[in-house]
Structure formats: structure tokens, C-alpha cells
Amino acid sequence: MTLRSKLSLGTVQFGLDYGVTNKNGQVTISQARDILDCAKQNNIKTLDTASLYGNSEKVLGGIGVDDYQIITKTTFLKDDVDEVINNFYKSLENLNRTQVEGLLIHNIKDIENKQFEALFEKLNALKERNLVKKIGFSTYTPEQVNFLLENFDFNIIQVPFNVFDTRLIQSGQLQALKSKGVEIHARSVFLQGVLLDFDNLSDYFLTWKAQFTEYQVMVKNSGLSLLEYALNFVLSIQEIDRVLVGVNNEQQLREITLSLKGLDSLEDYFINDMNLLNPSLWRL
Numbered sequence: 001m002t003l004r005s006k007l008s009l010g011t012v013q014f015g016l017d018y019g020v021t022n023k024n025g026q027v028t029i030s031q032a033r034d035i036l037d038c039a040k041q042n043n044i045k046t047l048d049t050a051s052l053y054g055n056s057e058k059v060l061g062g063i064g065v066d067d068y069q070i071i072t073k074t075t076f077l078k079d080d081v082d083e084v085i086n087n088f089y090k091s092l093e094n095l096n097r098t099q100v101e102g103l104l105i106h107n108i109k110d111i112e113n114k115q116f117e118a119l120f121e122k123l124n125a126l127k128e129r130n131l132v133k134k135i136g137f138s139t140y141t142p143e144q145v146n147f148l149l150e151n152f153d154f155n156i157i158q159v160p161f162n163v164f165d166t167r168l169i170q171s172g173q174l175q176a177l178k179s180k181g182v183e184i185h186a187r188s189v190f191l192q193g194v195l196l197d198f199d200n201l202s203d204y205f206l207t208w209k210a211q212f213t214e215y216q217v218m219v220k221n222s223g224l225s226l227l228e229y230a231l232n233f234v235l236s237i238q239e240i241d242r243v244l245v246g247v248n249n250e251q252q253l254r255e256i257t258l259s260l261k262g263l264d265s266l267e268d269y270f271i272n273d274m275n276l277l278n279p280s281l282w283r284l
Helices: 029-041 056-063 081-095 108-112 116-128 142-151 173-179 203-222 226-235 250-258
Strands: 007-010 046-048 069-073 100-105 132-138 156-160 183-187 242-246
Touching (some): 007 250, 029 056, 029 250, 069 081, 081 100, 100 108, 108 116, 108 142, 142 156, 142 173, 173 183, 203 226, 226 242
Parallel strands (some): 007 046, 007 242, 156 183
């Protein structure tokens, strides 16, 4: 697998205004088409979306994504398992596809729902009917990963991972997932843009100013840009199968593809603080 084909293109920006450093809002249809053309030119074959990403799936289906592997996600499980399954059929319709590569449980807390066992059986049935190739989970913490490893058989997982957040290496869970044959997709590799621009962050991030400064010195000493360091650090982790990147325009995707170095000796800079590592806890 080439470095470019290891990239997965996130498309939440196609349906929502997303990212703390995004000043341009949701991308237009024309921009989305240009981004997808750029992805195809650079052998990026995996797209990540979800029914909860605004109209992202409809945008993709309207443009046409037959040449891509699609990863999408379930809606949240409330009381009705069939509602979640019917929403998946709507996803297929919106995407203009008869099959997707992967279907992930979007809300990991669904596993606490008394209806979850029935839902998971129906997801496996979708797989048996060849509507989905792989089923799995989108997770946030090592504890969740551990619970899944102990209690479920699944094919694919999406985890947060970046140069500040290497919890899954330190816990040994990346290796544990690979030993079970699970395909690992890393998201939040730029921490919603924080790792690319330390000069224009909100005051919320002042707590880590000293650490950010030390990290930037480390990156400067490596001879790499902030983008090159953050991206190639995650790409260098052998257990990770796909590295999810999101962009707001074609130029950003070209910059990413031009930043691929194939390095394997970059250090992490672990910051053990969930108030930084988990964007849902940010108070902006």
C-alpha cells in the first residue's frame, strides 16, 4: 500500500461547518467536486462520512462516488432498532450506492442500550447480505476499545490518534486490535486543526501554551513543517491502516499529499489531558 492510498478523506466538511480552525464554513458543491477529483488523482480511495454529517452523504451521492470505498455510520440508537437500519438504507440511497465498505456504530454509548444486541445482530445480517463489507465502531477512549475487544467480534474501528494522543500505543491496544485482525482507522490526526496552527487558537488553549511551544521547537528541529510532522507521525505507525484527513478545499488536500515523507523515526509528544485530547470537552 502506498502512503497516499493509506489516506482516507473525511467529508464532514461537505455537510457541516466543522473544525475549530475552519474560517470558511461548509464547503460548496463545486469545492467538494474539486476535492474528490484531487483525491482520485492522488490514489486516495477511501471516503469517511455519516448520516449525521448534515447533507454530506447526499453531496457525495450527487457528485458520484462509485470509485471509492465508503465508510459511513449509524444514527443513534434510541428505542427502535429498525429505525437505525432504515436510516442506513437512506444512507445507501443518499450515497447512490448498493454497498459500502464499512458501517460503524457512531455513538459508542449505544452499546449500553438494552436494544444494542439486537442492533448488532442486524448489522451482521447486513454484512451477510453483502450490503456492508465490514462492521465496527467509532470510539473515543482506550477503555471503550478494551470493552469492545473483550465483548464483540468486529472488523473495523475508528480511533482518535495524533502526536499528542498516543494512549492506544501505551495501552498496547493497537497491537491487540491487529492481533484480532481489526482494521484501524485513525481520526483527529490534526486535532481539529490545532496541530497545524498554534498562533490563532482561542484562549481556551492557553492552558497548554508552554507545551505547545516546546512541541513547536521539537518540530522545527526535525526540519519538518507542522503539517509534515503531524501527518507523517501517524502514517509511520504500522498498526494503523487508514489515516483520516479532512480539508476545506482542494489546495489543502494537495498540501497534504505533498507532505508525505515515509518517515519512521518521529517522536510523539504525549499530553495526558483529556480536556485537550477530547474536542467534545473543549469550552470555546
